[in-house]
Amino acid sequence: MAARRGHGMKCDALRTGTRCAIIGEMDVRFLGIADLTEVPPVAVVVDVMRAFTVAAWAFAQRAEKVVLAGSLDEVLALKARHPDWVALKDGPPAAGFDAVNSPALLRSVDLAGRTVVQKTTAGTVGALAVKEAPLVLCASFVVAEATARLLRARECDTVTFVVTGEDGQADEDLACAQYIARRAAESGTDPAGFVRRAADSRAAAELAQGVRQGVHPDDVALCLEVDRFHFAMVANVEGPLMTLRPHALPPPAAEPSV
Numbered sequence: 001m002a003a004r005r006g007h008g009m010k011c012d013a014l015r016t017g018t019r020c021a022i023i024g025e026m027d028v029r030f031l032g033i034a035d036l037t038e039v040p041p042v043a044v045v046v047d048v049m050r051a052f053t054v055a056a057w058a059f060a061q062r063a064e065k066v067v068l069a070g071s072l073d074e075v076l077a078l079k080a081r082h083p084d085w086v087a088l089k090d091g092p093p094a095a096g097f098d099a100v101n102s103p104a105l106l107r108s109v110d111l112a113g114r115t116v117v118q119k120t121t122a123g124t125v126g127a128l129a130v131k132e133a134p135l136v137l138c139a140s141f142v143v144a145e146a147t148a149r150l151l152r153a154r155e156c157d158t159v160t161f162v163v164t165g166e167d168g169q170a171d172e173d174l175a176c177a178q179y180i181a182r183r184a185a186e187s188g189t190d191p192a193g194f195v196r197r198a199a200d201s202r203a204a205a206e207l208a209q210g211v212r213q214g215v216h217p218d219d220v221a222l223c224l225e226v227d228r229f230h231f232a233m234v235a236n237v238e239g240p241l242m243t244l245r246p247h248a249l250p251p252p253a254a255e256p257s258v
């Protein structure tokens with residue numbers, strides 16, 4: 001069924017456990033992917049470990065764009081049509097793929113002008129679930145402030161944060177989403193408590209303990225860096241593909257006060 005547009009449903013009518021809040025002047029929801037029953041006006045899709053930390057590193061390594069793919073077969077089909085594209089998946093390395101979903105492994109790769117095609121378990125799925133939304137940002141701690149500033153600059157007053165991991169329960173994603181929401185309202189918000197929750201999350205433990213595959217020992221630390229990059233990441237439907245691109249923001253001093 002096609003998702004309806006807007007925040008038409010009252011928070012208390014949503015599934016038990018739905019988290020809603022008014023933060024500053026912003027009406028925010030924190031929803032898991034399965035909870036998305038409407039097309040939100042603004043969606044911030046959060047995947048700290050590791051999809052949108054990896055996408056940010058791809059841009060830092062000068063990738064032109066990241067195509068968010070719906071399946072591994074789609075990645076391979078795109079790679080067959082565009083042999084110069086970089087096929088990336090989570091989990092262990094696999095035939096036909098060029099890279100895994102690890103920021104630390106990607107940071108030594110020069111991606112100048114390249115297109116990365118990314119498919120992961122949670123992050124890319126979450127972004128595709130809101131592809132009809134007028135504004136879709138993909139976020140993690142490394143782009144937190146830039147994401148918050150873009151929400152402020154666009155005067156977004158109704159925002160759905162998609163908490164992609166663990167059916168909406170992943171605390172690294174929820175903590176980051178809550179931090180960005182608070183940061184959009186109050187620029188002085190201290191990230192320490194939010195980052196601590198992410199450091200204590202199940203995902204961090206599984207990455208550190210080798211439960212998850214395609215992992216470098218520095219991955220967790222890189223996922224916990226706040227504001228490493230000064231761009232937000234905006235996803236748009238371009239032809240048949242959902243495509244993520246960096247969105248540079250002017251330095252904070254140049255931003256008009258609201």
Ligand SMILES: O=C(O)[C@H](CS(=O)(=O)O)OP(=O)(O)O
Nearest residue numbers: 050051090120121122123212
């Ligand atoms: O690569 C990741 O960290 C996860 C996949 S898994 O949970 O490790 O299997 O994917 P993501 O979509 O980035 O959360």
Ligand SMILES: [Mg+2]
Nearest residue numbers: 047049050165
């Ligand atoms: Mg994740």
